[in-house]
Amino acid sequence: xxxxxxxxxxxxxxxxxxxxxxxxxxxxxxxxxxxxxxxxxxxxxxxxxxxxxxxxxxxxxxxxxxxxxxxxxxxxxxxxxxxxxxxxxxxxxxxxxxxxxxxxxxxxxxxxxxxxxxxxxxxxxxxxxxxxxxxxxxxxxxxxxxxxxxxxxxxxxxxxxxxxxxxxxxxxxxxxxxxxxxxxxxxxxxxxxxxxxxxxxxxxxxxxxxxxxxxxxxxxxxxxxxxxxxxxxxxxxxxxxxxxxxxxxxxxxxxxxxxxxxxxxxxxxxxxxxxxxxxxxxxxxxxxxxxxxxxxxxxxxxxxxxxxxxxxxxxxxxxxxxxxxxxxxxxxxxxxxxxxxxxxxxxxxxxxxxxxxxxxxxxxxxxxxxxxxxxxxxxxxxxxxxxxxxxxxxxxxxxxxxxxxxxxxxxxxxxxxxxxxxxxxxxxxxxxxxxxxxxxxxxxxxxxxxxxxxxxxxxxxxxxxxxxxxxxxxxxxxxxxxxxxxxxxxxxxxxxxxxxxxxxxxxxxxxxxxxxxxxxxxxxxxxxxxxxxxxxxxxxxxxxxxxxxxxxxxxxxxxxxxxxxxxxxxxxxxxxxxxxxxxxxxxxxxxxxxxxxxxxxxxxxxxxxxxxxxxxxxxxxxxxxxxxxxxxxx
Numbered sequence: 001x002x003x004x005x006x007x008x009x010x011x012x013x014x015x016x017x018x019x020x021x022x023x024x025x026x027x028x029x030x031x032x033x034x035x036x037x038x039x040x041x042x043x044x045x046x047x048x049x050x051x052x053x054x055x056x057x058x059x060x061x062x063x064x065x066x067x068x069x070x071x072x073x074x075x076x077x078x079x080x081x082x083x084x085x086x087x088x089x090x091x092x093x094x095x096x097x098x099x100x101x102x103x104x105x106x107x108x109x110x111x112x113x114x115x116x117x118x119x120x121x122x123x124x125x126x127x128x129x130x131x132x133x134x135x136x137x138x139x140x141x142x143x144x145x146x147x148x149x150x151x152x153x154x155x156x157x158x159x160x161x162x163x164x165x166x167x168x169x170x171x172x173x174x175x176x177x178x179x180x181x182x183x184x185x186x187x188x189x190x191x192x193x194x195x196x197x198x199x200x201x202x203x204x205x206x207x208x209x210x211x212x213x214x215x216x217x218x219x220x221x222x223x224x225x226x227x228x229x230x231x232x233x234x235x236x237x238x239x240x241x242x243x244x245x246x247x248x249x250x251x252x253x254x255x256x257x258x259x260x261x262x263x264x265x266x267x268x269x270x271x272x273x274x275x276x277x278x279x280x281x282x283x284x285x286x287x288x289x290x291x292x293x294x295x296x297x298x299x300x301x302x303x304x305x306x307x308x309x310x311x312x313x314x315x316x317x318x319x320x321x322x323x324x325x326x327x328x329x330x331x332x333x334x335x336x337x338x339x340x341x342x343x344x345x346x347x348x349x350x351x352x353x354x355x356x357x358x359x360x361x362x363x364x365x366x367x368x369x370x371x372x373x374x375x376x377x378x379x380x381x382x383x384x385x386x387x388x389x390x391x392x393x394x395x396x397x398x399x400x401x402x403x404x405x406x407x408x409x410x411x412x413x414x415x416x417x418x419x420x421x422x423x424x425x426x427x428x429x430x431x432x433x434x435x436x437x438x439x440x441x442x443x444x445x446x447x448x449x450x451x452x453x454x455x456x457x458x459x460x461x462x463x464x465x466x467x468x469x470x471x472x473x474x475x476x477x478x479x480x481x482x483x484x485x486x487x488x489x490x491x492x493x494x495x496x497x498x499x500x501x502x503x504x505x506x507x508x509x510x511x512x513x514x515x516x517x518x519x520x521x522x523x524x525x526x527x528x529x530x531x532x533x534x535x536x537x538x539x540x541x542x543x544x545x546x547x548x549x550x551x552x553x554x555x556x557x558x559x560x561x562x563x564x565x566x567x568x569x570x571x572x573x574x575x576x577x578x579x580x581x582x583x584x585x586x587x588x589x590x591x592x593x594x595x596x597x598x599x600x601x602x603x604x605x606x607x608x609x610x611x612x613x614x615x616x617x618x619x620x621x622x623x624x625x626x627x628x629x630x631x632x633x634x
Contacts, residue, residue, distance in 0.1 A: 023047050030132035034061070035116075037125045052109065052132055054101065070099040079111070083126070086113040090123055096133070108137040159259040165216065165252055176259075208240065215242040216252045225262070236263045264371040285361070285382040291375045293317050305384055307354030318380075324352040335365070339378075343367035348385065360389040431455055485527045485612065492563060493521040495528065496556055499535055505543045511551040513539065519558040524634055527612065531632070534608050537601045538567050538628050544595055546571030546625065562614070565630040574620040582618065591622065 023046075026032050032048030043062045050057055053070065065076055075097050082095045094112040101107065109130050116125040153160055159176035163169055208226060215222040221243045229235050239260045244252040285305055288297040295313050303309055306322070313321070323332070331349050338345040345365045353359055361382040368377040438451060496517060505511040542552035552569040574582060578589040583606050606616045613633050620626035 027051065032130045034128045034130070035125060036128075038123065049130060052107070052130065053099075070101075071097070072100065075099070082111065082113060086115050086126060087123060090115045090117065107132065107134045109133060159257075161257040163212075163255040163257065165254070167212070170254075211240065212242060212255065212257070215244055216255060219244045219246060219250075219252050236261055237266050238262065265376075285380075285384075287318060287380045287382070289318070289378045289380070291377065293319075293378060296377075305353070306351075306359070322351040324350075324358075326350055326358065327352075335363075339365065339367065348389075358386070359384060360386045427458070431458055485530065487525045487527050489523050489525050490528070491521050492524040492526075492556075493517050495524075495526070495531075496554075496565075499532060500554060503536060503539050505551075506540075509547075511543065514551050514553040516554075517556045519556060519563075522558070522563075522634065524563065524632070526632070530608055530612065534605045534630070535565065535567075537605045538630070541601065542567050542569035542571070542626070542628075545569065545592065549625075562631050562633040565632065566627060567630075568625065568627040570625040573622045573624050573626055574618075575622040579618075579620065583616075 026046055026048035030048070030052075032046045032052060034043060034045045034049060036043045041062065045061045047057075049061070050059065053059075053064070065071060065079060071079065078095060079097065082093055085091075085093050092112065092114050094110060096108065096110050099107050099109070109132050112129045112131075114127040114129075115123055116127050118124045154174040156173055157175060160171075160173040161169055161176050162171040211222050211224050221241065223239065223241050226238055226240060227235055228238060239262045241258055241260075243256045245254040245256060247253040285302045286299040287295060287302060289295050294315050294317060296315075298308075298310050298313065302313075308321070319332070327350050331347065334347065335345045335349075343366065345363060348360060348362055351359050351361055362385045363380060363382050365378060365380045367375055368379060370376050434451075435455065438448060496515075500513050500515045503513065539552065539554070546552060546569040549570040552567060555566045555568075557564045557566070572591050574589050575591060578587075581587045582589070583603050587603075602616075609616050609630060609632070615631045616628065617631070618626060618628045
């Protein structure tokens with residue numbers, strides 16, 4: 001109702017009356033308007049705009065956008081674009097803006113711009129309407145905050161309850177509502193009504209009522225634990241905290257109550273107590289840290305072995321005082337990476353005792369999690385392996401010394417072998433000269449026969465001695481890594497056919513190999529000379545140890561990208577007790593002593609095949625022959 005005393009109904013339609021009415025309407029509706037004549041750049045404001053911006057009536061409104069602090073840069077740019085859009089399109093447009101007052105208060109408004117056209121349809125000016133929407137924005141903001149707070153509280157894993165001084169539950173979050181049935185909490189129910197006469201009150205709820213009364217009466221926070229049985233019959237333990245909120249007179253007006261399920265933590269504590277009891281009985285070091293790797297418990301062995309009292313190390317990171325200058329940084333990184341990726345670590349580390357002595361420990365570290373998946377502890381079990389490490393170091397030194405002796409032996413044998421060649425050659429040439437001399441003179445036939453007999457023996461021994469020297473030189477070259485492979489590509493069947501054709505029994509029965517190539521032919525890259533020598537050695541043994549028996553068999557097959565060359569004989573075989581040593585230097589089976597040989601052939605053959613990327617294996621029983629298989633990858 002218009003109640004201004006100076007309003008005169010007889011002059012209601014006058015210009016002055018209209019101005020007064022527009023002023024009142026604008027103030028009540030919080031709406032102001034302005035106009036801008038483009039040709040003169042003249043801007044006119046209604047009274048409400050001065051009130052909205054809280055400016056004096058003599059303010060030059062044309063400098064509002066450029067020379068005042070009301071609009072931030074982003075808002076200024078938005079206003080410019082709005083004006084440009086209205087001018088370019090000659091259409092009405094609206095946008096929402098925020099301004100900042102001198103005291104930091106925020107205000108919001110909508111501005112709608114209407115283009116003003118002349119009789120020719122050309123743009124003559126702009127007319128704008130500003131509406132104050134600050135109250136609306138504030139209400140929306142409060143609602144958003146209230147919704148956000150409720151959203152946050154409802155998502156809390158802890159139970160949150162607000163009670164008035166009569167004991168009514170006036171708010172319960174999501175976690176509390178889910179526990180209503182086993183907790184006896186219902187919105188709007190008086191706690192005394194819940195414990196009305198005739199109701200069977202569980203012991204835990206009776207304690208809860210007493211704690212609540214104590215908190216309200218003494219006006220101090222109260223904490224307690226209580227056990228409840230859930231709907232599945234599982235007993236759970238809750239930590240209950242109650243805080244009174246006091247009014248201006250100091251009386252308890254509200255009670256804030258929150259509860260946390262600590263069943264997992266209690267179980268963990270019980271498990272740790274049991275583990276501690278066991279750990280105290282063991283000789284190994286046992287250490288428990290929190291999730292930040294700070295020590296919370298050590299057993300007696302920790303104090304006895306490392307020399308630190310438990311009170312000295314509580315709250316410390318064990319790395320800060322156990323590791324030293326010679327502790328491997330690589331091992332430290334491995335521990336960190338392993339715990340991050342697998343929650344566990346097992347391995348050795350060099351640590352130091354309190355007295356500064358080095359100690360080798362074998363660690364087993366494991367992470368411990370609660371039922372929610374939260375890391376709560378690390379448990380480390382450590383065993384002193386210092387004596388074992390010292391024995392390993394002594395063994396390592398002995399191995400190095402043995403390797404040095406082997407190098408010296410190889411060098412000596414190589415030198416001796418070269419030196420033996422000259423006298424062996426001299427003996428052979430001297431025998432040949434004697435043989436020629438005897439042919440040129442007339443000698444007793446019996447003497448000639450005697451000479452020829454012993455000449456054959458000497459020649460055979462020279463050959464054996466020469467082969468032995470060559471084998472020893474081969475071993476030296478292999479051990480020193482001086483054997484070079486000269487591979488070439490060739491059809492494997494052609495190679496094997498030529499080998500079998502040229503390898504028959506050297507004497508006696510003159511037997512030939514029973515040969516089968518039971519696979520398709522393939523191109524293979526091999527050192528032809530090396531492989532031929534290896535196979536000749538194996539075939540020679542097959543003939544030598546099977547005299548008077550069926551001829552040995554040589555079969556070629558293909559499996560898993562490798563040729564398998566199998567040489568099987570029906571000779572004396574190899575006793576089971578001798579088989580583990582067959583590929584050792586100078587070893588000969590106990591039933592082969594009557595046959596010539598030096599015990600180096602198979603050992604050299606195996607090393608050469610391994611250099612070639614293959615392998616040799618055998619199967620045998622005493623008296624039933626032997627089967628040797630050479631595996632040769634493509």
